[in-house]
Amino acid sequence: MTVGGESTMIEFRDAGRGHALAQALRRAVDESGRERITVMHVCGSHEQAIARYGLRDLFPERLEVIMGPGCPVCITDTDEVDEAVALARQGVRVLTYGDMLRVPGSVMSLADAKREGADVGVVYSVAEAAAQAVASDAPVVFFATGFETTAVATAAVLLGEPPAGFQVLSAHKYIPPVMEIVAEMPGSRVEGFLAAGHAATITGWGIFDDFVAEHGRPVAVAGFEPLDILAALCRLVEMIARAEPRTINVYPRCVTREGNRCAQQTLWRVFRATGGLWRGIAHVPNGNLRLRGTYARYDAREHFDTSAASSPSTAAARALAGRCRCGDIMSGIATPADCALFERECTPEAPVGACMVSSEGTCRIWQQYGVRSGNGDAAVLGVCPRIP
Amino acid sequence: MSRAYTRINADARSPVATTPGNGRATQITLEHGAGGRAMRELIAQRFVPALAGPAIDGIGLSALDDGAALRLGERWLVVTTDSHVIHPIFFPGGDIGRLAVAGTVNDLAMMGAVRPLALTCAVIIEEGFALADLDRVLRSLAETCREVNVPVVTGDTKVMGRGEIDGIVLNTTGLGLTDRVVTDGGLQRGDRILVSGTIGDHGLAVLSAREDLGLEGELRSDVAPINELIAAAIEAGGVDLVAMKDPTRGGVAASLHEMAGKSGVGVVIEQACLPVSQAVLGAAELLGIDPLVVANEGKAVLAVRAHAADRVVEAMRSLPLGREAAVIGTVVGDHVGQIVLDTGFGRRLLPEPVGEPLPRIC
Numbered sequence: 001m002t003v004g005g006e007s008t009m010i011e012f013r014d015a016g017r018g019h020a021l022a023q024a025l026r027r028a029v030d031e032s033g034r035e036r037i038t039v040m041h042v043c044g045s046h047e048q049a050i051a052r053y054g055l056r057d058l059f060p061e062r063l064e065v066i067m068g069p070g071c072p073v074c075i076t077d078t079d080e081v082d083e084a085v086a087l088a089r090q091g092v093r094v095l096t097y098g099d100m101l102r103v104p105g106s107v108m109s110l111a112d113a114k115r116e117g118a119d120v121g122v123v124y125s126v127a128e129a130a131a132q133a134v135a136s137d138a139p140v141v142f143f144a145t146g147f148e149t150t151a152v153a154t155a156a157v158l159l160g161e162p163p164a165g166f167q168v169l170s171a172h173k174y175i176p177p178v179m180e181i182v183a184e185m186p187g188s189r190v191e192g193f194l195a196a197g198h199a200a201t202i203t204g205w206g207i208f209d210d211f212v213a214e215h216g217r218p219v220a221v222a223g224f225e226p227l228d229i230l231a232a233l234c235r236l237v238e239m240i241a242r243a244e245p246r247t248i249n250v251y252p253r254c255v256t257r258e259g260n261r262c263a264q265q266t267l268w269r270v271f272r273a274t275g276g277l278w279r280g281i282a283h284v285p286n287g288n289l290r291l292r293g294t295y296a297r298y299d300a301r302e303h304f305d306t307s308a309a310s311s312p313s314t315a316a317a318r319a320l321a322g323r324c325r326c327g328d329i330m331s332g333i334a335t336p337a338d339c340a341l342f343e344r345e346c347t348p349e350a351p352v353g354a355c356m357v358s359s360e361g362t363c364r365i366w367q368q369y370g371v372r373s374g375n376g377d378a379a380v381l382g383v384c385p386r387i388p
Numbered sequence: 389m390s391r392a393y394t395r396i397n398a399d400a401r402s403p404v405a406t407t408p409g410n411g412r413a414t415q416i417t418l419e420h421g422a423g424g425r426a427m428r429e430l431i432a433q434r435f436v437p438a439l440a441g442p443a444i445d446g447i448g449l450s451a452l453d454d455g456a457a458l459r460l461g462e463r464w465l466v467v468t469t470d471s472h473v474i475h476p477i478f479f480p481g482g483d484i485g486r487l488a489v490a491g492t493v494n495d496l497a498m499m500g501a502v503r504p505l506a507l508t509c510a511v512i513i514e515e516g517f518a519l520a521d522l523d524r525v526l527r528s529l530a531e532t533c534r535e536v537n538v539p540v541v542t543g544d545t546k547v548m549g550r551g552e553i554d555g556i557v558l559n560t561t562g563l564g565l566t567d568r569v570v571t572d573g574g575l576q577r578g579d580r581i582l583v584s585g586t587i588g589d590h591g592l593a594v595l596s597a598r599e600d601l602g603l604e605g606e607l608r609s610d611v612a613p614i615n616e617l618i619a620a621a622i623e624a625g626g627v628d629l630v631a632m633k634d635p636t637r638g639g640v641a642a643s644l645h646e647m648a649g650k651s652g653v654g655v656v657i658e659q660a661c662l663p664v665s666q667a668v669l670g671a672a673e674l675l676g677i678d679p680l681v682v683a684n685e686g687k688a689v690l691a692v693r694a695h696a697a698d699r700v701v702e703a704m705r706s707l708p709l710g711r712e713a714a715v716i717g718t719v720v721g722d723h724v725g726q727i728v729l730d731t732g733f734g735r736r737l738l739p740e741p742v743g744e745p746l747p748r749i750c
Binding site: 015018019022051052053054055056057058226347348349359367368369370371 | 417660676730731732733734736738742
């Protein structure tokens with residue numbers, strides 16, 4: 001019940017329409033005659049919406065919706081966190097997004113470094129970090145993380161010629177290449193992808209056409225309201241059932257075929273794609289975004305020694321980290337329920353893996369929204385009486 | 389958007405004393421004061437055993453209720469105490485002075501003592517605190533006392549050095565009498581769960597003011613003494629009003645977990661029935677915060693036998709502070725100790741808040 005005016009978000013959260021779409025989805029799965037259909041989303045915000053609205057309760061039993069490497073914080077590699085920690089411990093002021101603070105590196109997190117006395121700060125945006133550099137005599141390093149969505153913001157600030165004291169340690173990642181990795185993983189059951197609507201706003205949906213042609217897996221670009229997700233799943237299942245892989249834009253109110261040309265130009269003027277490690281996943285060719293030579297004056301890696309101190313972590317911490325299944329969870333091989341540490345040794349207060357740190361991490365989302373088992377939610381919760 | 393949410397979690401003032409992989413905390417963290425599971429465990433595992441004393445006739449510390457109830461002949465003396473820290477001390481809709489009175493008066497009311505006899509007020513002030521601000525806090529405190537018609541009968545004043553305390557801390561203790569003590573347990577299958585009005589207003593107003601999010605416009609704290617509203621609910625519900633709790637830190641979610649856990653039942657909440665103001669809905673959406681885990685300072689969560697639920701809702705709606713009162717859920721026999729949220733699309737569990745996304749909001 002909304003008090004004091006109508007909500008503008010209601011339209012795509014209409015439960016009645018949601019149930020109609022869920023019925024269509026069930027029909028599509030039934031008509032496919034398939035034993036099981038597996039699709040993957042590659043965005044933490046999709047998992048968040050699915051968990052928050054209890055959408056798994058509505059998914060047909062034979063449809064498996066698994067989570068891919070869609071959390072920018074979670075796939076930031078240990079080496080990249082180590083670089084930021086090394087800078088902070090050298091006495092350089094390091095600014096970053098709040099999610100990054102507690103992500104464990106090989107030795108410590110930025111939050112640990114801060115407790116040791118390092119100068120680590122949290123900002124809402126890269127613009128805020130640049131503003132701090134303007135006001136400071138000492139250099140300020142922005143530890144820049146996230147996918148093309150946040151990378152464009154970083155690029156835009158650098159195009160604006162901030163003072164030379166502003167430095168960027170780029171850990172930005174580029175999503176399209178990792179879909180290829182997941183599609184080619186041996187034993188991958190993934191037959192189709194839900195692509196993230198916000199990233200596609202920038203890249204355009206046309207960018208997925210080559211992927212679809214090469215891998216024969218359909219892609220549906222989806223928004224983040226419950227009806228967006230249900231509608232996109234319907235289209236995806238239909239394409240899989242008919243073996244007619246295409247790219248379909250189910251988020252036309254934001255996404256076009258070409259995307260945001262201006263943002264793309266901004267991105268590629270400042271960044272180049274290069275291969276690199278994604279935490280827990282693999283080496284992803286062209287998966288890392290690094291500053292071009294023309295912007296070397298803003299590149300923290302050019303100005304500072306970012307090689308990490310190699311003090312060994314404790315045996316106990318190593319043993320725990322060894323049991324962490326974040327990599328499997330981000331590859332869609334496992335769910336948090338499959339991890340023995342989930343909500344036991346690994347909690348938001350004492351996270352073992354990055355997936356429990358970030359608000360976009362699958363483990364954190366499952367913990368926050370009380371999800372206990374993938375497609376079994378309905379069975380777990382049973383039938384509850386409604387208020388008469 | 390979710391970034392803003394975790395920024396608050398990971399803020400410099402949130403020194404979580406755990407490092408990855410080393411398990412339990414060895415120090416007090418802000419989560420221990422956030423009203424959720426960490427705080428409940430701290431009290432149950434450390435304070436209750438350490439302070440165990442002679443048995444009393446009534447409700448004592450080990451009940452972990454809103455206050456204590458001691459038998460006085462045929463009646464009950466209800467006692468409660470609360471320390472108030474908040475940043476900023478002046479916020480949209482109220483200030484620490486109003487909060488100190490409302491918080492304690494409401495705790496008394498939740499146990500059935502709707503006409504408080506007296507309050508005490510102890511204050512600890514930081515060196516350098518502006519006298520004009522102190523006067524403003526005291527004026528507000530006195531005005532709120534007049535609303536309730538309760539006197540402050542004794543107090544204490546301490547000053548600490550600059551940096552040794554953050555501005556001002558107010559403690560109030562309240563005393564009240566009641567013929568029937570209402571606890572926060574005793575829920576039975578079929579009972580209805582009610583809230584007395586919109587949820588999440590206080591926490592989001594304070595957060596917005598503190599983090600300077602520029603959302604203050606329509607967000608206002610609901611801080612208010614609601615003893616008269618509770619008096620009306622008790623009169624309408626009689627013995628069918630089973631339990632009450634004020635959903636402060638940890639919000640409605642934490643209150644429901646306590647009530648369900650103590651009663652050995654489950655609760656199903658219908659999201660569509662939750663009264664949420666447009667301003668709170670917008671801010672919560674922007675920040676990625678669920679209004680169910682956000683603090684309220686002028687609301688109650690009530691459990692009422694099904695046949696009396698409408699009567700109690702109507703009684704509350706007849707008063708200005710209860711205009712948005714609503715039935716939000718039902719007590720069930722399964723899912724013991726769990727809260728199930730029906731989103732309209734599907735159902736999921738509503739976890740007990742561990743810490744709060746908003747440190748130090750009351």
